[in-house]
Amino acid sequence: MKFSEMLRAKADASWQASFDHPFVTGIADGSLPLDSFKYYMLNDSYYLSVFAKVQALGAAKAADLYTASRMAAHAQGTYEAELSLHENFSKRLGITPEDHAAFEPAPTAYAYTTHLLAVGYTGTLGEIIAALLPCYWLYAEIGHRLQGMKPEVEIYQEWINAYGGEWFDTLVKEQIDRLDALAELASPAERLRMEQHFLISSQYELSFWGMAYSLEKWQAPVMEVL
Numbered sequence: 001m002k003f004s005e006m007l008r009a010k011a012d013a014s015w016q017a018s019f020d021h022p023f024v025t026g027i028a029d030g031s032l033p034l035d036s037f038k039y040y041m042l043n044d045s046y047y048l049s050v051f052a053k054v055q056a057l058g059a060a061k062a063a064d065l066y067t068a069s070r071m072a073a074h075a076q077g078t079y080e081a082e083l084s085l086h087e088n089f090s091k092r093l094g095i096t097p098e099d100h101a102a103f104e105p106a107p108t109a110y111a112y113t114t115h116l117l118a119v120g121y122t123g124t125l126g127e128i129i130a131a132l133l134p135c136y137w138l139y140a141e142i143g144h145r146l147q148g149m150k151p152e153v154e155i156y157q158e159w160i161n162a163y164g165g166e167w168f169d170t171l172v173k174e175q176i177d178r179l180d181a182l183a184e185l186a187s188p189a190e191r192l193r194m195e196q197h198f199l200i201s202s203q204y205e206l207s208f209w210g211m212a213y214s215l216e217k218w219q220a221p222v223m224e225v226l
């Protein structure tokens with residue numbers, strides 16, 4: 001069994017909980033309140049801005065120029081997705097520059113990105129890809145599962161199309177193959193860290209839906225701190 005398949009099997013319970021989460025099923029059937037989707041978009045913009053940095057940290061840690069260039073290309077791809085999906089959606093959802101200015105990441109978005117940054121700065125490229133992979137792979141699986149659903153809310157349909165398409169599949173497959181190649185070279189201790197990072201990111205993906213669905217907030221405002 002490939003290393004990636006072993007990780008996917010171990011994460012299955014949290015992935016199934018993501019598939020069944022009311023945020024995800026609410027996108028599929030159009031019942032998700034727009035306020036939750038708006039809150040998701042704001043937090044996801046923040047999330048993706050850190051995600052791109054961690055991809056770039058992966059580029060810095062690559063053993064060869066080709067891999068460095070691919071990780072950098074993925075960081076660039078995140079930037080472009082961020083621009084096209086989020087700027088377009090922000091306008092249509094009525095998210096204003098003031099909303100962005102007043103925005104502070106919710107506790108779960110902050111914790112998840114802090115986890116990614118910790119692995120980005122302390123980990124090997126294998127560890128970094130293990131931490132980033134649930135973000136790619138889970139969304140691709142959700143995109144596929146939701147293909148063919150026709151929510152009345154146009155933005156939800158576009159969200160499904162973005163993650164269910166071939167463009168995203170190719171990126172995900174590339175990183176799965178890279179993870180398997182790096183796992184072959186890794187020591188047992190590094191492979192264990194890769195597994196931990198993957199499972200923790202999978203848990204945070206699940207928490208991220210709950211965060212948006214419940215409009216999760218800090219107990220006290222932290223605007224001055226973050």
Ligand SMILES: Cc1ncc(CO)c(N)n1
Binds near residue numbers: 139
């Ligand atoms: C939280 C989260 N995970 C994964 C993706 C997919 O890139 C995303 N946009 N946001």
